[in-house]
Amino acid sequence: xxxxxSPEYIVERDQDRCIRCEVCINQCTYETHYYDEEDDIVHSRxxxxxxxxxxxxxCPTQAITIRKNPNYYRENANWTQEAITAVKKQAETGxxxxxxxxxxxxxxxxxxxxxxxxxxxxxxxxxxLREPMELRTYLGAKPDRLEMxxxxxxxxxxxxxxxxxxxxxxxxxxxxxxxxxxxxxxxxLARAASEFGTLFNTGEGGLDRxxxxxxxxxxxxxxxxxxxxxxxxxxxxxxxxxxxxxGAKPGIGGHLPGEKVSEEISKTRMIPTGxxxxxxxxxxxxxxxxxxRQLICALKEATNYTKPVFVKIAAVxxxxxxxxxxxxxxxxxxxxxxxxxxxxxxxxxxRDNVGIPIELAIASVDQRLREEGIRNNAxxxxxxxxxxxxxxxxxxxxxxDAVYIATAALVAMGxxxxxxxxxxxxxxxxxxNDPWISKRINPDIxxxxxxxxxxxxxxxxxxxxxxxxxxxxxxxxxxxxxxxGVGLTDTELRILGVTMAGD
Amino acid sequence: xxxxxxxxxxxxxxxxxxxxxxxxxxxxxxxxxxxxxGNGVKKMEIHNVYGQRYLGTDLEGNMExxxxxxxxxxxxxxxxxxxxxxxxxAQDGCGNTMNEGQIVxxxxxxxxxxxxxxGGKIFIRDDVGYRVGIHMKGYRGxxxxxxxxxxxxxxxxxxxAGGVLVxxxxxxxxxxxxxxxxxxxxxxxxxxxxxxxVSHLGxxxxxxxxxxxxxxxxxxxxxxxxxxxGFNTNKILxxxxxxxxxxxxxxxxxxxxx
Numbered sequence: 001x002x003x004x005x006s007p008e009y010i011v012e013r014d015q016d017r018c019i020r021c022e023v024c025i026n027q028c029t030y031e032t033h034y035y036d037e038e039d040d041i042v043h044s045r046x047x048x049x050x051x052x053x054x055x056x057x058x059c060p061t062q063a064i065t066i067r068k069n070p071n072y073y074r075e076n077a078n079w080t081q082e083a084i085t086a087v088k089k090q091a092e093t094g095x096x097x098x099x100x101x102x103x104x105x106x107x108x109x110x111x112x113x114x115x116x117x118x119x120x121x122x123x124x125x126x127x128x129l130r131e132p133m134e135l136r137t138y139l140g141a142k143p144d145r146l147e148m149x150x151x152x153x154x155x156x157x158x159x160x161x162x163x164x165x166x167x168x169x170x171x172x173x174x175x176x177x178x179x180x181x182x183x184x185x186x187x188x189l190a191r192a193a194s195e196f197g198t199l200f201n202t203g204e205g206g207l208d209r210x211x212x213x214x215x216x217x218x219x220x221x222x223x224x225x226x227x228x229x230x231x232x233x234x235x236x237x238x239x240x241x242x243x244x245x246x247g248a249k250p251g252i253g254g255h256l257p258g259e260k261v262s263e264e265i266s267k268t269r270m271i272p273t274g275x276x277x278x279x280x281x282x283x284x285x286x287x288x289x290x291x292x293r294q295l296i297c298a299l300k301e302a303t304n305y306t307k308p309v310f311v312k313i314a315a316v317x318x319x320x321x322x323x324x325x326x327x328x329x330x331x332x333x334x335x336x337x338x339x340x341x342x343x344x345x346x347x348x349x350x351r352d353n354v355g356i357p358i359e360l361a362i363a364s365v366d367q368r369l370r371e372e373g374i375r376n377n378a379x380x381x382x383x384x385x386x387x388x389x390x391x392x393x394x395x396x397x398x399x400x401d402a403v404y405i406a407t408a409a410l411v412a413m414g415x416x417x418x419x420x421x422x423x424x425x426x427x428x429x430x431x432x433n434d435p436w437i438s439k440r441i442n443p444d445i446x447x448x449x450x451x452x453x454x455x456x457x458x459x460x461x462x463x464x465x466x467x468x469x470x471x472x473x474x475x476x477x478x479x480x481x482x483x484x485g486v487g488l489t490d491t492e493l494r495i496l497g498v499t500m501a502g503d
Numbered sequence: 504x505x506x507x508x509x510x511x512x513x514x515x516x517x518x519x520x521x522x523x524x525x526x527x528x529x530x531x532x533x534x535x536x537x538x539x540x541g542n543g544v545k546k547m548e549i550h551n552v553y554g555q556r557y558l559g560t561d562l563e564g565n566m567e568x569x570x571x572x573x574x575x576x577x578x579x580x581x582x583x584x585x586x587x588x589x590x591x592x593a594q595d596g597c598g599n600t601m602n603e604g605q606i607v608x609x610x611x612x613x614x615x616x617x618x619x620x621x622g623g624k625i626f627i628r629d630d631v632g633y634r635v636g637i638h639m640k641g642y643r644g645x646x647x648x649x650x651x652x653x654x655x656x657x658x659x660x661x662x663x664a665g666g667v668l669v670x671x672x673x674x675x676x677x678x679x680x681x682x683x684x685x686x687x688x689x690x691x692x693x694x695x696x697x698x699x700x701v702s703h704l705g706x707x708x709x710x711x712x713x714x715x716x717x718x719x720x721x722x723x724x725x726x727x728x729x730x731x732x733g734f735n736t737n738k739i740l741x742x743x744x745x746x747x748x749x750x751x752x753x754x755x756x757x758x759x760x761x
Contacts, residue, residue, distance in 0.1 A: 089760045090760055092760070093759075093760040094760075095757070095758060095759045095760035096758055096759050096760060097759075097760045098759045098760070224638075225619070225638060225662075226600050226618075226619035226638060229581075229600055229619075230581070230583070230600075230602045230621065231561050231563065231581050231583045231602060234561070234581070255755060257753070257756065258752060258753045258756065266642075270621055270640065270642045270645075271640050271642055271664060271665070271692075272641065272642065272665065272692065274752065275664060275691060275692055275752045275753070276691055276752065276753050276754065276755060276756070278662055278664070278689065278691065278755070280662060280689070284615055284618060284634055284637050284638070284661075285577075285595070285596050285599060285615050285618055294556070294576055294577060294596070297556070297557065298556075298557050298560055298577045298580050298581070298596075298599070301529075301530070301533055301557045301560045301561065301580075302560050302561035302580070302581045303561070304537070304561075305530075
């Protein structure tokens, strides 16, 4: 069937600059560029271009510019280019439209409508360059009270603490599965987490044995398909996460297509090569909070009560009530993933239309748990498109204990958010497990870039909280007095628990 | 765990530990199992089990554990080697994500029995509940086997990705078929052998005839089943079996646009 779609991007090549080195041809995994020997010229197939910028960055003479195709349909605020294109694609294929990364629509990003406070005159700000600043964060259930006793003159803690995880900054790498990415991405994340002192999350595809040595800095995930979940896997991790949902696709499951289940992936997922790896949305042993408690208890039993158990859900309409149930079910950490959360593959229609913004979810969950007097029973991790250290600070002021980042980590490694992860051909070598393409990620370099990112954000966080006169991130948690809203309605302000700027 | 607490409840003789589990919390019971496992105790007998969950969860090694009474949910979850013999009924989630070992149930078992099991064997004398064998997966040398003496409820073998699931229907009357609906929905690997007719299949399953290899495998499993429960293999096999296999290993391959 002839496609009625025109290319999204046009590749422009400055022929005066082009030296026919063919770097662009080798770098583009979508086969956009090709060399015409007869004319000694490099041409481009515009329809293949995803505007990932790989060729642009690697062209030694800066000969390439990618432009949006000016052949736009007649301007229409309702029937946008995207809407028309989607209908045509579906008319041609009869399928679901897939996409990658987080929601790209201008859904209200409340981060931009929340502003932080700083000390002026009446209370001193703290200079993080000279004063000690504490970003260390402990995740896990905290006791209602601490009992001490004196033993031979020294004070000893009598209360038995639930297992705790220590992080050097309130930022963890969120779940990215082996299968959607290669071992090199997992290794980069694992090494960066170990070097910096945070944790990375395996996602639901298991953990390659070669990375077991980073187990102390690994959250092992258990999802409905139970891929790669076996006793050793649970033992090796620092924590176990039950994946109920994901912000990019609340209410639907995961699906790694058979062609991505290579020999290597098959070993870790513990399924035969070439078969689809289906993770349906429901965990079939969980139909209620009581059932969730059962899986939490089974995993605690399996790990002999030495590890915190996380439960991750997508932020949805009644997250606060669900979170209350999760805490009562025994979750040590609850992870909330907002509507802008990323993914390697999700139906576009789900990604862009299901779920709620993470800012509102953090505020309502924190508020609810406080009202019920159970906030200390679990830590909260916020996730879903967190792009900067300011968003980390705002998330913590709203009530989170820490944040998960995944897209930001991938961007640090080279990702340009071109949203074609689901093709498995990521020209940056990230969302692929093709042995040739994935070599583009060098874990020595990628882990360094990740550590740099965490260091940079940590410095910025210290500057921001120092400016508020706070010297420990603990003192910022749920401290909404340090937030003010702009351009928000009374209802939005009420749910966020903040007042209007100037008030 | 404080072993002294159990001094009145535990007797160890000739490498066999006998436990009176009445009123013992599951955590303590499992801690006891872990304590004895690999410490010279080859066999355990646990008496008076009344609903304690997670028995044998994550247990390694090759201990034999006889359970008398009614163990609770998630029996043998994530188990990796031991052999559990249940003299009574099991509840839901028995063998959940089990990796290796054996569970023999002299009675019935509940829903999602064998959920995502990757290895080992489960034999159940009587009926089982809903979604039994869901997500079972085979992998390399591992082929989980689940044999049910009675019949099953709906969604038998749902999302099954590997392994062998046998349903013998020994308690069905002559001419009566299995009443489970949506058998094998989402199945994309593994094999089911059903003695007698299935009334309602999932879309992803097809029924084929048994071949010589199938008969050999079936005989060995039924033999093992009979050795546990005292039935006659030949009598059981002298009946029509249906082999259920997935239509495709990629049931949802054509779901997406480009």
